[in-house]
Amino acid sequence: MAVVAGAVAGGATTYLIGDGGSDPATTAVTSAPESESQARLPLQDAIASVDGAVVQVQTPGGLGSGVVVRPRGLIITNNHVVEGAAGDQVLVITADKRRVPATIAARNPAKDLAVLKPKGSVGEGIELASEPDGALRPGDQVFAIGSPFGLQGTVTVGVVSAVNRPGDSGGVRMIQTDAPINPGNSGGGLFDLRGRLVGVPTSINSPVPGNVGIGFAVPANQVRIELENVK
Secondary structure (H helix, E strand, O other): OOEEEEEOHHHOEEEEOOOOOOOOOOOOOOOOOOOOOOOOOOHHHHHHHHHHHEEEEEEOOEEEEEEEEOOOOEEEEOHHHHOOOOOOOEEEEOOOOOEEEEEEEEEEOOOOEEEEEEOOOOOOOEOEOOOOOOOOOOOOEEEEEEOHHHOOOEEEEEEEEEEEEOOHHHOOOEEEEOOOOOOOOOOOEEEOOOOOEEEEEEEEEEOOOOOOOOEEEEEHHHHHHHHHOOO
16 A cells, blocks of 8 residues: 655655655765766666565565665665564565565664565675766666565666655655656665666655656665665
8 A cells, every 4th residue: 555655746645655654864965977887788688687686575564675785685675664563574575486584674764764684595686886876867777676566576667867856855865767666666676777776766756646657766875874784
């Protein structure tokens, strides 16, 4: 079920694309030069390089998505995906359908991020973009992978509409994309054509609880901070 987080101009409503909600805190994101250390891949190859790292996250309150990140194999997701769940009430479903319990290692409601520690093997994970905003520019192609409406491993493709976009109530600066984002994509991955995680989809702006091409993702620099804070 989509949850109303706040109203925006023009009658549209911001929906968190999972269970629960948060009030983001302001964090500036600065632009960084584009890295050429990793070549862009054809879209199909980029998808194949990352899809095994995207998991479904289940709690007693619902489900969302998560991404396994190198080098520690921790899982990043949204706080609202695990909101209300006890530390031992999280189950991760891997891309190859293995069921692995996980504990909640960290929560940050202000950024709508949470970190999970799996209690079994979930794979090595993928690379997190090193630049604050993934070196993204409007028009860059990106794709999202998650479990919209429970359909695990769903891929949607679009472009970056804007970077450094203020979140709800002037909160965390977001990546805006027109890649279709729907309930269940929460906590999954937004990826570039280098096969890197550049953001974590968290909300949509829509007059109805579904995608109309305006989705928002927490950028890579905020994800990195949360992962590094886990001991």
